[in-house]
Amino acid sequence: MSIEFESPKPILQMQFMLKTVADEMMRPRSRYFDEHEHEIPWQYIEFMHVAMKAAGGASLAPRDNGKKSEEQEKRSPIGYQMIAAQIEALAYGDLGMYHCLPGGGLGAAAVFAAGSPEQKEKFLARFNGEKPTFAAMCITEAGAGSDNSAIRTRAVLDEKSNEWVLNGEKIFVTGGDKSFTEYEKLGRGFIVVWATIDPSAGRAGLRAFVVESGTPGVRIVKLEYKLGIRCSDTAAISLVDVRVPYDNILGSPAVEKTTIGFKGAMATFDATRPLVAASGLGVARAALEFLKEKLAENGVQIRYGLPRQKLTSIERDLIDMEVMLKSAWLMVVKAVWMADNKKPNALEASMSKVKAGDVTTKITQKVVEILGPLGYSREFLAEKWFRDAKITDIYEGTGQINRLVVARQILGYSGKELR
Numbered sequence: 003m004s005i006e007f008e009s010p011k012p013i014l015q016m017q018f019m020l021k022t023v024a025d026e027m028m029r030p031r032s033r034y035f036d037e038h039e040h041e042i043p044w045q046y047i048e049f050m051h052v053a054m055k056a057a058g059g060a061s062l063a064p065r066d067n068g069k070k071s072e073e074q075e076k077r078s079p080i081g082y083q084m085i086a087a088q089i090e091a092l093a094y095g096d097l098g099m100y101h102c103l104p105g106g107g108l109g110a111a112a113v114f115a116a117g118s119p120e121q122k123e124k125f126l127a128r129f130n131g132e133k134p135t136f137a138a139m140c141i142t143e144a145g146a147g148s149d150n151s152a153i154r155t156r157a158v159l160d161e162k163s164n165e166w167v168l169n170g171e172k173i174f175v176t177g178g179d180k181s182f183t184e185y186e187k188l189g190r191g192f193i194v195v196w197a198t199i200d201p202s203a204g205r206a207g208l209r210a211f212v213v214e215s216g217t218p219g220v221r222i223v224k225l226e227y228k229l230g231i232r233c234s235d236t237a238a239i240s241l242v243d244v245r246v247p248y249d250n251i252l253g254s255p256a257v258e259k260t261t262i263g264f265k266g267a268m269a270t271f272d273a274t275r276p277l278v279a280a281s282g283l284g285v286a287r288a289a290l291e292f293l294k295e296k297l298a299e300n301g302v303q304i305r306y307g308l309p310r311q312k313l314t315s316i317e318r319d320l321i322d323m324e325v326m327l328k329s330a331w332l333m334v335v336k337a338v339w340m341a342d343n344k345k346p347n348a349l350e351a352s353m354s355k356v357k358a359g360d361v362t363t364k365i366t367q368k369v370v371e372i373l374g375p376l377g378y379s380r381e382f383l384a385e386k387w388f389r390d391a392k393i394t395d396i397y398e399g400t401g402q403i404n405r406l407v408v409a410r411q412i413l414g415y416s417g418k419e420l421r
């Protein structure tokens with residue numbers, strides 16, 4: 003059996019189109035939105051909504067709401083591969099602006115990974131509607147980030163009204179504002195809130211709930227000011243007696259002795275971690291290409307193929323960075339290929355995230371270093387990419403936490419045995 007490294011044609015065509023979006027629409031606005039944190043890039047949002055609808059789907063959640071036509075069934079599935087390539091291409095334009103891409107984001111990914119066919123139909127169709135629409139995922143709390151067994155947000159079933167009643171505080175919610183605040187220009191989005199239905203059950207009691215925008219009791223209490231990805235809103239959200247329909251729970255409401263319910267929710271990460279990795283690698287590629295351009299302008303050509311000892315230090319650094327970038331991308335491709343082919347990919351998803359977190363941070367730092375004052379100056383975007391890059395190693399499980407996931411998978415340890 004041979005392995006084909008060439009991307010499928012539809013992906014190559016999409017990459018070609020998004021290169022224009024990155025160059026013409028994102029880069030010229032990168033600095034402005036970096037310096038005007040919390041301003042919303044409406045022009046980009048509206049353009050991308052129309053463009054993505056025209057291209058066949060406005061959601062980054064795989065497009066078909068879980069259903070496939072006969073013809074689609076016959077083709078080799080490339081849904082997640084396509085999404086990873088889209089994300090890499092947009093993050094190459096600007097990572098913060100990529101986070102302002104309308105569509106489901108992490109919220110839709112959670113519905114896609116853990117929702118029933120009816121829930122997918124109900125909650126995902128909106129992303130192809132008239133107006134750009136957002137969704138977000140709320141897991142993190144002040145006392146619960148890496149350790150989500152410490153989640154305190156509570157969901158109690160009111161049997162009389164058959165509604166869940168949610169109370170708690172969530173922090174650092176990417177896109178929380180655009181998913182929940184009712185801006186005239188946006189469609190009705192939602193947030194997916196992780197809460198415990200049984201605090202005595204630990205992780206087994208955790209479930210995710212879809213809370214639609216406009217639901218009383220939800221309040222955006224704060225927008226963070228950040229080191230990087232400043233164009234992306236990061237919200238703190240309070241939930242006080244928030245009532246959602248019984249059917250808005252993702253997964254089974256029964257608490258078993260096992261963590262099956264929780265694992266259903268964690269499946270979201272198997273799908274999204276490689277996508278976060280892809281986004282970081284887009285930033286790394288942007289930085290590396292900029293460095294090569296500046297070196298070429300100064301007459302420095304990379305002499306590929308020479309023995310290592312004959313290369314200059316800059317040539318060695320640059321080739322090493324290219325190797326890092328390509329190997330990290332291959333790990334992403336493997337993880338998303340497994341997701342497309344319904345193969346369990348928890349190990350590969352976390353591996354790709356660890357590698358991309360490292361590579362993105364190292365490459366952007368080295369680029370600033372080699373460029374010296376040009377790298378440090380706000381005249382160019384290198385310093386911004388260096389700031390933007392670090393988030394790849396923090397959200398969706400930090401580098402340390404994903405290393406633990408990898409170690410547990412390889413060694414066969416449970417979360418309790420290795421933490």
Ligand SMILES: Cc1cc2nc3c(=O)[nH]c(=O)nc-3n(C[C@H](O)[C@H](O)[C@H](O)COP(=O)(O)OP(=O)(O)OC[C@H]3O[C@@H](n4cnc5c(N)ncnc54)[C@H](O)[C@@H]3O)c2cc1C
Nearest residue numbers: 139140141142146147148174175176397398399400402421
């Ligand atoms: C810009 C931004 C956007 C975000 N978006 C979202 C979002 O959309 N939704 C959401 O729910 N959350 C989001 N987050 C939160 C993010 O996922 C958490 O910050 C992250 O999971 C770390 O959790 P924590 O902040 O509680 O840090 P902690 O868990 O307190 O970790 C602090 C440090 O300790 C290390 N550490 C913790 N436990 C261990 C261990 N067992 N072994 C070794 N090291 C350990 C961590 O790796 C880290 O370096 C976002 C965060 C940021 C900064």
